Amino acid sequence: QLMAYDDAVKQGAMALFGEKYSDTVRVVAMGDFSTELCGGTHVGHSGDIGFFRIVAESGVAAGIRRIEALTGDAALAYTQQQEQQLQQVADVLKAAPQEAAQKLSQILDNVRQMEKEIATLRSKLAGIQSTSLIEQAQEIKGVRVLATALENVNVRTLRETLDNFKNQLKSCVVVLGTIEGGKVILIAGVTDDLTVKLKAGDLINFVAQQVGGKGGGRADMAQAGGTLPEKLPQALASVPGWVEQNL
Numbered sequence: 057q058l059m060a061y062d063d064a065v066k067q068g069a070m071a072l073f074g075e076k077y078s079d080t081v082r083v084v085a086m087g088d089f090s091t092e093l094c095g096g097t098h099v100g101h102s103g104d105i106g107f108f109r110i111v112a113e114s115g116v117a118a119g120i121r122r123i124e125a126l127t128g129d130a131a132l133a134y135t136q137q138q139e140q141q142l143q144q145v146a147d148v149l150k151a152a153p154q155e156a157a158q159k160l161s162q163i164l165d166n167v168r169q170m171e172k173e174i175a176t177l178r179s180k181l182a183g184i185q186s187t188s189l190i191e192q193a194q195e196i197k198g199v200r201v202l203a204t205a206l207e208n209v210n211v212r213t214l215r216e217t218l219d220n221f222k223n224q225l226k227s228c229v230v231v232l233g234t235i236e237g238g239k240v241i242l243i244a245g246v247t248d249d250l251t252v253k254l255k256a257g258d259l260i261n262f263v264a265q266q267v268g269g270k271g272g273g274r275a276d277m278a279q280a281g282g283t284l285p286e287k288l289p290q291a292l293a294s295v296p297g298w299v300e301q302n303l
Contacts, residue, residue, distance in 0.1 A: 240282035
C-alpha cells in the first residue's frame with residue numbers, strides 16, 4: 057500500500073536499501089514477518105522471475121542480511137558457466153565431474169602427507185649440517201658464538217636447529233639465517249646465563265638491518281626477515297664483533 061513516509065516508519069517499516077524516499081512511499085508487508093519500504097515492485101507475479109540462483113549473501117546491518125541473486129537467462133548463464141568450470145576442474149583431475157570433489161580431496165591428502173615428509177627430511181638435513189657447523193663456533197670472552205647460514209630449511213627447522221645448537225654449545229650466542237623465496241629469514245638465540253648482557257632482540261635487529269629488514273622477540277630468542285639475501289654472509293660475519301663489543 058501507499059502511505060506517508062512518517063506513517064510507514066511508525067508502523068515499523070524498514071528501509072533496507074539506503075535509498076532516498078519521497079513523502080509518499082510504497083510499503084510491502086509479508087505476513088507478520090516483515091514490513092518494508094520498497095523502491096519498486098519489478099515484476100507483476102513471482103512466476104515472472106523464473107529460474108532463480110542465489111549468488112551472494114552478506115550482512116548490511118544488525119540483524120539484517122542481504123541476498124543477491126540472478127534470475128531468468130542470467131541465472132541460466134551463471135549455472136552453465138559453473139558447469140563449464142566444474143568440467144575444466146574435472147579434466148585437470150582426470151576424473152568425471154561427479155568424482156572431482158573426491159579426487160581433489162585425495163590429492164590434498166597426498167600433498168599434506170608429502171609436506172610432512174618434506175618437513176622431516178628438512179629436519180634431518182639440518183641435523184646433518186649442524187653436526188659439521190658446530191665445529192665453526194668461535195669462543196669470545198668465554199662465550200661460544202656461532203653465526204651461519206643453512207640451506208633448504210624453513211622457519212620451523214631453523215628454530216629446531218637453534219635449540220639443538222644451544223643445547224650442545226651451552227653458554228652461547230647463535231644466529232642462523234636462510235633464504236626462502238628470495239627473502240632472508242633470521243633467528244637468534246642467547247642462552248639464559250648471558251641474557252643480562254646480550255639480548256637476542258637487539259642482536260637480531262643489528263643483523264636484520266644489514267639485510268634490509270627488522271625483527272624482534274624475547275631476550276633469549278628473536279626472529280627477523282630481510283629483503284637483501286646477497287648481504288646475508290656479510291651480516292652473519294658481523295655477529296662475533298657485536299658480541300665482543302657488548303660483553
